[in-house]
Amino acid sequence: MSLTSNQTILLLKEIGKTLEEHKTLLTELDGAIGDGDHGINMNKGFTAVTKKLDDIQTEDIGHILKTVGMTLVSNVGGASGPLYGTAFMKAAVVVAGKNEIDLHDFVKIMEEAVEGIKMRGKAVPGDKTMLDALEPAYNTLYQAVEENQPIEDILKKVKDAALQGVQYTEKIAAKKGRASYLGERSIGHQDPGAVSSYLILDTIYKTIRNIKD
Amino acid sequence: MSLTSNQTILLLKEIGKTLEEHKTLLTELDGAIGDGDHGINMNKGFTAVTKKLDDIQTEDIGHILKTVGMTLVSNVGGASGPLYGTAFMKAAVVVAGKNEIDLHDFVKIMEEAVEGIKMRGKAVPGDKTMLDALEPAYNTLYQAVEENQPIEDILKKVKDAALQGVQYTEKIAAKKGRASYLGERSIGHQDPGAVSSYLILDTIYKTIRNIKD
Amino acid sequence: MKKIINKPENVVADMLTGMSAAHPEYLKKLDNFNVVVRKDTAASQKVALVSGGGSGHEPAHGGFVGKGMLDAAVAGDVFTSPTPDQIYEAIKAVADEAGVLLVIKNYTGDVMNFEMAQEMAEAEDIKVDSVVVNDDVAVENSTYTTGRRGIAGTIFVHKIAGAKAEAKGSLSEVKAVAEKVIANTSSMGIALSPCIVPAAGKANFTLGEDEMEVGMGIHGEPGTHRTKIKSADEIAEQLLSKILGDKPLQSHDEVAVMINGLGATPLMELYVVNKKVNATLKEKGVKVYKTFIGNYMTSLEMAGCSVSILKLDEELKSLLDAKADTPAFKVL
Amino acid sequence: MKKIINKPENVVADMLTGMSAAHPEYLKKLDNFNVVVRKDTAASQKVALVSGGGSGHEPAHGGFVGKGMLDAAVAGDVFTSPTPDQIYEAIKAVADEAGVLLVIKNYTGDVMNFEMAQEMAEAEDIKVDSVVVNDDVAVENSTYTTGRRGIAGTIFVHKIAGAKAEAKGSLSEVKAVAEKVIANTSSMGIALSPCIVPAAGKANFTLGEDEMEVGMGIHGEPGTHRTKIKSADEIAEQLLSKILGDKPLQSHDEVAVMINGLGATPLMELYVVNKKVNATLKEKGVKVYKTFIGNYMTSLEMAGCSVSILKLDEELKSLLDAKADTPAFKVL
Numbered sequence A, B: 001m002s003l004t005s006n007q008t009i010l011l012l013k014e015i016g017k018t019l020e021e022h023k024t025l026l027t028e029l030d031g032a033i034g035d036g037d038h039g040i041n042m043n044k045g046f047t048a049v050t051k052k053l054d055d056i057q058t059e060d061i062g063h064i065l066k067t068v069g070m071t072l073v074s075n076v077g078g079a080s081g082p083l084y085g086t087a088f089m090k091a092a093v094v095v096a097g098k099n100e101i102d103l104h105d106f107v108k109i110m111e112e113a114v115e116g117i118k119m120r121g122k123a124v125p126g127d128k129t130m131l132d133a134l135e136p137a138y139n140t141l142y143q144a145v146e147e148n149q150p151i152e153d154i155l156k157k158v159k160d161a162a163l164q165g166v167q168y169t170e171k172i173a174a175k176k177g178r179a180s181y182l183g184e185r186s187i188g189h190q191d192p193g194a195v196s197s198y199l200i201l202d203t204i205y206k207t208i209r210n211i212k213d
Numbered sequence C, D: 001m002k003k004i005i006n007k008p009e010n011v012v013a014d015m016l017t018g019m020s021a022a023h024p025e026y027l028k029k030l031d032n033f034n035v036v037v038r039k040d041t042a043a044s045q046k047v048a049l050v051s052g053g054g055s056g057h058e059p060a061h062g063g064f065v066g067k068g069m070l071d072a073a074v075a076g077d078v079f080t081s082p083t084p085d086q087i088y089e090a091i092k093a094v095a096d097e098a099g100v101l102l103v104i105k106n107y108t109g110d111v112m113n114f115e116m117a118q119e120m121a122e123a124e125d126i127k128v129d130s131v132v133v134n135d136d137v138a139v140e141n142s143t144y145t146t147g148r149r150g151i152a153g154t155i156f157v158h159k160i161a162g163a164k165a166e167a168k169g170s171l172s173e174v175k176a177v178a179e180k181v182i183a184n185t186s187s188m189g190i191a192l193s194p195c196i197v198p199a200a201g202k203a204n205f206t207l208g209e210d211e212m213e214v215g216m217g218i219h220g221e222p223g224t225h226r227t228k229i230k231s232a233d234e235i236a237e238q239l240l241s242k243i244l245g246d247k248p249l250q251s252h253d254e255v256a257v258m259i260n261g262l263g264a265t266p267l268m269e270l271y272v273v274n275k276k277v278n279a280t281l282k283e284k285g286v287k288v289y290k291t292f293i294g295n296y297m298t299s300l301e302m303a304g305c306s307v308s309i310l311k312l313d314e315e316l317k318s319l320l321d322a323k324a325d326t327p328a329f330k331v332l
């Protein structure tokens, strides 16, 4: 399986739609343990991304991802802007010049994205952040691709791993981000960034399944 | 009929009790068209008066009324303090040196009180103030005393006249005091100062009736 | 009722103690009286400005005691005029041969209590005069009524008359410039929520989630009418049109603008209001010489704002620009 | 949601327009950016101070732009850190050879966005350094967590580092004194009511009529815990004991005190709190050198307050006393 530039753009726009649909959910999750804007932030960012992608002239997927990253950085603000922005900007580097990407590229993209988020946010898994969804998702992806599993299975397992990560965040106290100010009081709530990460991976799974069908 | 200094003091304390009992009513009336403190103001004033009267050493009713007036002026603030205060201070002059007062003294007391309020507040009847209770009450008193009616009848008519005045204030727009800022919107509400004046006259009626019995 | 207080009956005394503890470089509280006076008041040989009124309008008036504004401020109970004896103490504490000017907001209670205090001071041969501020154009004016209230425009009187006094103007000169400010100031406000007097424990009126009160006073009283809540631009236009209807401005006129918060309104919203006020004045060719934005004359925790416009001439401009150093109003 | 605004999505832009219209003598807005810079910034040959963060904390930070404090303030959306490109524009607008110091409040978003802006500026050979303010002792500190938030104590950093910059201190000197202020400042707050982000339209949490939130941030986030509402004296004692638990004071120590309103709290209540804070410090033999009372770092229309204590030495005292002239903070 592989994705063309147009399909990548389509996929990114689908992510935008998903985040728009879940704007209230993410905002409410953030309201419980943060400042109640994560849905607003993500939606603002991906609305800008979608607009940028409407006019984009390149086939270079590296360029496309870099545009996404820069657009997020310069439109979101808050914590999620630099984090997701850095993730896309770092990911862009490993597919620079490519007009088509495959599963192995996706592994590298995810690896760089997770690295970028760690570098920017200095969090580790267990801190109750988006990393708690993304790191197990990446590990699952890496393993499944090694094992040459069918793409649909792989992407399904990846988003399931992210969902498990989300559920894990419900059980722990936050050590990074705004929720950390609540200490123990943050236990019992899902991390909004972990949920948005899951939603992105779930959209990738569903969209690519559709493209394949 | 006549009142001794002690009976005067008793009567003044009864007025204090009445105003305390009606604190909430007066405050709510003032809340509708003023700043919602008339009951608080009157209660504060007469609580101070009652305390002063506990210790008062004189039999001179003029001195007693002057003390009441000055205590009201220096404890109430707002509009009702100087108004009721001036009323008592002016009334004090006409009974200076007396240890006992009769109905004719009461006529002069009321006359001076109403004059004092007019002088201090520059209001006229129809402005929707305490004058709308006090002026008809005074006229009734004057007339009934001229006609030599029995005291209980007189005082009952006086307080009834005040009550009619209160009801009249409900129909008119305020021209003086805070309620005047509401213009037409003040129509439909009784004037709190008129009500407190009525309550005072009603207490005079009831207390003297009891003394007589 | 949610308030950060101790006993409601002590709130004014507690506040004044906290205030004098906070600003010893500016003011001190008179023992046994709810009066704050300038720290350096002794033998100043200048006209002394005394103002005051009910409490609940902070920083008015204690916050304006200091160089170039007030010499003393008398604090009544919340929303209740101080009594004559308190005002008299304030006058006595700051009076010298130059005399004293009382700046009174036009409320029946304030006017009567200050008047009685003035009579007491005059009986002691203290030279006292007074002005009554009545800038609130929400209220129809008439010789037969109480007339207009004094609201946030009062701060312009404090500032400008205070500067004149600081410059050693005579009592009649200080009074004249105060009267000039009063004649040239119009204000009006709206409220989004009522406020709660601590001793009363509940609000005087309620407003629906989509309502606002127009032409509010600053004592939790209801206003002249009630409407659906409007946008900041519409509110600004509505207040301005009433204000300019009262005192029309010509192209090239110069004005000072005050957007005053009533207590619970974020500064953000006051700035949003100023955007439209400023633009509308500019469209008319009016020059905005100076703008003051913030909580100057509040009404406890009421949400809402008032707009005040003072038409300036050269004298008023230079007095407005004169140095002032008080806890709540400073001009360098 | 009751607010005096136009469209929620324009509230920051509207505010900045209204702000620059109100204070042309102090600041100007950069075209196309939500940044205000000092009016007289050009070629000042001094270290430039840049701060900012989410909007909704007014007067922070735009209100502190002017002589002796900030050179530029960047305004993000309400309670959302500004983006790196906006911060970068602010840096570029005020930078000269003396360099730029970024004053960042310790929130993940602020720290990351300012960090990225700093990287962008450094790539253009602009000399930039930064400090992170973390005065909120409500939050437990640890090297493994985000650590403490920056709240009202930030104003002390603006004032003192600003004075040092105005006095032509070098970038490292300005940074050093900023770090000293940070090391010596502790703050903590309580809230009686939540606040509403205009774009969200409803509050983040609700509080019962007899409850208060303790250890609140300034973004409408819930605090560390919730209790029954207490008296002003008890609140003052509780906040002070946590603050002094963090940075103990000795007899004869000198401090600056800030009683900061969160937006909807009457000044009256802040003074009532100060009464107890001041008395408690004096009982311990601590000298209160200066007290600041008012709305310095707000949280929209949240009701509540924070207390900040800055331990002073001779250097900090003289910088605190240095002239400052900004819309919201003036020292004559």
Ligand SMILES: Nc1ncnc2c1ncn2[C@@H]1O[C@H](COP(=O)(O)OP(=O)(O)O)[C@@H](O)[C@H]1O
Residues within 6 Å of the ligand: A030, A034, A035, A036, A037, A038, A039, A041, A042, A077, A078, A079, A080, A081, A083, A117, A120, A121, A122, A123, A128, A129, A130, A131, A176, A177, A178, A191, A192, A193, A194, D080, D081, D108, D109, D110
């Ligand atoms: N240091 C960090 N590393 C990784 N993710 C983080 C970090 N800090 C916060 N996050 C993520 O960001 C999310 C919050 O994003 P958002 O609400 O948009 O920003 P803000 O907290 O500035 O309002 C959190 O739910 C968490 O997943």
Ligand SMILES: Nc1ncnc2c1ncn2[C@@H]1O[C@H](COP(=O)(O)OP(=O)(O)O)[C@@H](O)[C@H]1O
Residues within 6 Å of the ligand: B030, B034, B035, B036, B037, B038, B039, B041, B042, B077, B078, B079, B080, B081, B083, B117, B120, B121, B122, B123, B128, B129, B130, B131, B176, B177, B178, B191, B192, B193, B194, C080, C081, C108, C109, C110
């Ligand atoms: N000029 C006036 N002449 C006579 N009575 C007046 C005048 N102004 C106000 N009042 C009376 O005072 C009452 C209000 O008193 P109160 O509420 O105690 O004072 P305030 O209005 O200062 O809060 C009004 O109801 C009215 O009867």
Ligand SMILES: [Mg+2]
Residues within 6 Å of the ligand: A030, A034, A035, A036, A037, A038, A078
């Ligand atoms: Mg958030």
Ligand SMILES: [Mg+2]
Residues within 6 Å of the ligand: B030, B034, B035, B036, B037, B038, B078, B178
């Ligand atoms: Mg009243």
Ligand SMILES: [Mg+2]
Residues within 6 Å of the ligand: B035, B037, B078, B079, C079, C080, C081, C109
């Ligand atoms: Mg009153």
Ligand SMILES: [Mg+2]
Residues within 6 Å of the ligand: A035, A037, A078, A079, D079, D080, D081, D109
């Ligand atoms: Mg945020």
